[in-house]
Amino acid sequence: MTDTLLATAFSGFSVDDLDAARDFYAGTLGLDVEETPGMGLWLRIPGDSGVFVYPKGDAHVPATFTVLNFPVADVTSTVAALRERGVAFERYAGTPVETDDDFVFRGGGPLIAWFTDPAGNVLSVVADA
DSSP states (O other): OOOGGGOOOOEEEEESOHHHHHIIIIIISOOEEEEETTTEEEEEOTTSOOEEEEEOGGGOOOOSSEEEEEEESOHHHHHHHHHHTTOOBOOOTTSTTOOOTTSOBOSSSSOEEEEEOTTOOEEEEEEOO
């Protein structure tokens, strides 16, 4: 039985610098970003209700897990295009998820590449199933 009391939801995560987050998500990644005065930012993602980004200042601790995944048709070309925009991708050298020279993990499952936002939160581009 489905309980319609919880029919929709959205996720959120913190950052230490809201201005840097706005510049990164809107300017670098090209997402539609809406400021909620005194509260934070809404990342408007097509097909999604959005993601709330809120400031925590000095109390912010970057997530040690992936907080936002972007499904894409071609991971390798998306990584290359984002690198041209200044996005630095993770290598995870010496770990089970070590990436190749294109910064893409190809060791099983969908192709995936990880990067961080200015607050250190982990994001990814992942092959669209």
